[in-house]
Amino acid sequence: MLTVAHISKNFGTLHALNDVSFDVHDGEIMGLIGQNGAGKSTTFHSILNFLKFNGAITWNGQPLTADDYNQIGYLPEERSLMPKLTITQQIVYLARLKNQPAKVIKPKINDWMQRFAVKGQPTDKISKLSKGNQQKVQLICTLIHDPQLIILDEPFSGLDPVNSDLLKQAILAAKQRGAAIIFSSHDMSNVEEVCDSLVMLRNGKVVLQGKINDVRNQFGRTRLFLTTDWTADQLADLPQVSAVKALGDQRYRLQLADETAGPAIFDAVTNGQYIQEFSQQPPTLDEIFRTKAGGSNHE
Amino acid sequence: MNKTWIVTSETYLRQTKSWSFLLLVLMPFLFIGMTFGISYVATPNKSKSDLAVVSTDVGLRTSFIKQSGVATTKKYASVKAAQKATNRSDINGYVVLKATNQQVSATFNGPNEIDSGDQAKIQRFLATAQTQLNVQRAKLSTTQQQALAVQPKFKQQLQKKTASDKAAKTISFYILVFFVYLILTTYSSITAQEIAAEKGTKIMEVVFSSTTPRKYFNGKVYGVLLMIVTQLLVYLLGGALVVQFAQHSRITAGLWQQYASVIGKVLHNLLSINLLFALAAVLLYTVVSAFCGALVTRVEDAGKASQPVIYLNLLTFVMAMAFQGSPSSGVVTVFSYIPFFSSYLMPLRLINATATMPEAIISMVILLATVIGSMWYIGKIYGGLMLQTDELGFWGNLKRGLSLK
Numbered sequence: 001m002l003t004v005a006h007i008s009k010n011f012g013t014l015h016a017l018n019d020v021s022f023d024v025h026d027g028e029i030m031g032l033i034g035q036n037g038a039g040k041s042t043t044f045h046s047i048l049n050f051l052k053f054n055g056a057i058t059w060n061g062q063p064l065t066a067d068d069y070n071q072i073g074y075l076p077e078e079r080s081l082m083p084k085l086t087i088t089q090q091i092v093y094l095a096r097l098k099n100q101p102a103k104v105i106k107p108k109i110n111d112w113m114q115r116f117a118v119k120g121q122p123t124d125k126i127s128k129l130s131k132g133n134q135q136k137v138q139l140i141c142t143l144i145h146d147p148q149l150i151i152l153d154e155p156f157s158g159l160d161p162v163n164s165d166l167l168k169q170a171i172l173a174a175k176q177r178g179a180a181i182i183f184s185s186h187d188m189s190n191v192e193e194v195c196d197s198l199v200m201l202r203n204g205k206v207v208l209q210g211k212i213n214d215v216r217n218q219f220g221r222t223r224l225f226l227t228t229d230w231t232a233d234q235l236a237d238l239p240q241v242s243a244v245k246a247l248g249d250q251r252y253r254l255q256l257a258d259e260t261a262g263p264a265i266f267d268a269v270t271n272g273q274y275i276q277e278f279s280q281q282p283p284t285l286d287e288i289f290r291t292k293a294g295g296s297n298h299e
Numbered sequence: 300m301n302k303t304w305i306v307t308s309e310t311y312l313r314q315t316k317s318w319s320f321l322l323l324v325l326m327p328f329l330f331i332g333m334t335f336g337i338s339y340v341a342t343p344n345k346s347k348s349d350l351a352v353v354s355t356d357v358g359l360r361t362s363f364i365k366q367s368g369v370a371t372t373k374k375y376a377s378v379k380a381a382q383k384a385t386n387r388s389d390i391n392g393y394v395v396l397k398a399t400n401q402q403v404s405a406t407f408n409g410p411n412e413i414d415s416g417d418q419a420k421i422q423r424f425l426a427t428a429q430t431q432l433n434v435q436r437a438k439l440s441t442t443q444q445q446a447l448a449v450q451p452k453f454k455q456q457l458q459k460k461t462a463s464d465k466a467a468k469t470i471s472f473y474i475l476v477f478f479v480y481l482i483l484t485t486y487s488s489i490t491a492q493e494i495a496a497e498k499g500t501k502i503m504e505v506v507f508s509s510t511t512p513r514k515y516f517n518g519k520v521y522g523v524l525l526m527i528v529t530q531l532l533v534y535l536l537g538g539a540l541v542v543q544f545a546q547h548s549r550i551t552a553g554l555w556q557q558y559a560s561v562i563g564k565v566l567h568n569l570l571s572i573n574l575l576f577a578l579a580a581v582l583l584y585t586v587v588s589a590f591c592g593a594l595v596t597r598v599e600d601a602g603k604a605s606q607p608v609i610y611l612n613l614l615t616f617v618m619a620m621a622f623q624g625s626p627s628s629g630v631v632t633v634f635s636y637i638p639f640f641s642s643y644l645m646p647l648r649l650i651n652a653t654a655t656m657p658e659a660i661i662s663m664v665i666l667l668a669t670v671i672g673s674m675w676y677i678g679k680i681y682g683g684l685m686l687q688t689d690e691l692g693f694w695g696n697l698k699r700g701l702s703l704k
Binding site: 050 | 302305306309313497500501502504505506507508509510511682686
């Protein structure tokens, strides 16, 4: 388990991190979200000991040692490989730096290349690969040594939906074998789909954290999606409805002032009859992100 | 496996497998080979330079071929055949040997004057043959023969500071200074550009998530050091082969014998503590080059990274050249203890015998302490410098890098 306890980091007068704390358990995927400059990469850099910081970071209750770094798989935000090396040379070199013998890693390379659908041969030079394939090779470098702690900084950026799915499968497979995983993302649908928990940062401070459903539910089930032949004006007149948005084809999204108004609205709209859709939900992560991760006026 | 060693071996293998390194190492041998090749082509072919020996006295002919030391061919035994071969330019000419009336004689026939060396050898052979003939004719006793065999002796005792000594010093100085200048420039560029390029590709975050910046930095420096050691070993081995070849080749053997004393002194000056000064200098310049490379933030600026070190090397080189004629100058004495300068100036003093071995050792200790100190300090700040990727200018990058770790 990774424990980040009260870490703070200043760059001159800039407070990059301010009393950030969270845990990531084995077999758990945690999303670290926040706007650009919120402190996500600084958090990762602190875990990896790239920076001096105040506070404590422990792995299984102990400060991270040089040996622990062999169990870490890290994908930085800025993709980078050594262009003059071949795919095999690059993967083996970085794996050897994780104390993995070449003879253990080499037989795995073909399998991992197939898993990520890398177009190229292991003997191809990195410089000959497309940007997307280079990114996949870097993902292989991050995961091939079966790390116990996986840190992925914006892993989905630049990946098309098909390749995003391949990455999600790899992340979920790592979770299955018990790895603790943290990744940052701007795409809340990926976080919602893959993560067990999240930490949201704003200006270096934690503004939200917890299990995904708990976080969503703490905002109340105030979104109501329904499909009805009622008009928008009729819906707006219902009690506790603060806003109505037409989504087209007699579909509407209602904003409720109080989530307990749901049953009464259900009774009014259905009048005991069948309707195609009536779904009362908490706000999406994307909506929460826009609310919480934005400016101070949303606080 | 030790991660420093992994980085060392990776750096070493990647660089030594490159064409640029192979060319760098083999270039001197290619030049020497080309020089020998051109000389060989330009010098008349051995078979064409031979002389034929013609004589009715088979014994005399055989002993001339075996003992005279003149390059001869047995192919042409008659005047007619030898004349034809000479006309065809297959041989340089022929010698007709005679022993008539108890007198040995030789007549050279050829299109050009005989080589003075060959002429001397023929005369020596004739003198020996004539003496043997005379001794036989005089019917001397063994004691008398031994008495006549006594030869005069000639010895030369040279003073310590001779012209050849001075030439050896000058040659040693130039070889050493240019060698050190070239390897420092080369390895400073290689190191600074490789590190700047690595930093530019942003791969350092991945590397530093696996090993400490200090281990990585040390591995890089050791890798470059192994490269220079490889280059030196190739030069030493190749040099030994060239020496063997030069001593026995007909093109260079004469020159070698003539300048054996100078060559010996030059080799002695080069294969001494001066070589250690060169190695230590490469280490120091490599460490500082790595530092300069780490201060660059973009791949495109990799070329600029080595400039400060190259200018420093140029300054020390120019200083060594300027003070070449005055190795006992106070400036040289002082600077021969200052790292960066000492690699040029202490060897200059040693070659000219204006420094003692203890002084050289003190200078070497200061140089090594500086190398170790810089490795320790730059290893400490290396992580911060390599992870600092904002473009803030030289001092800004340095300040920001120092603040990270």
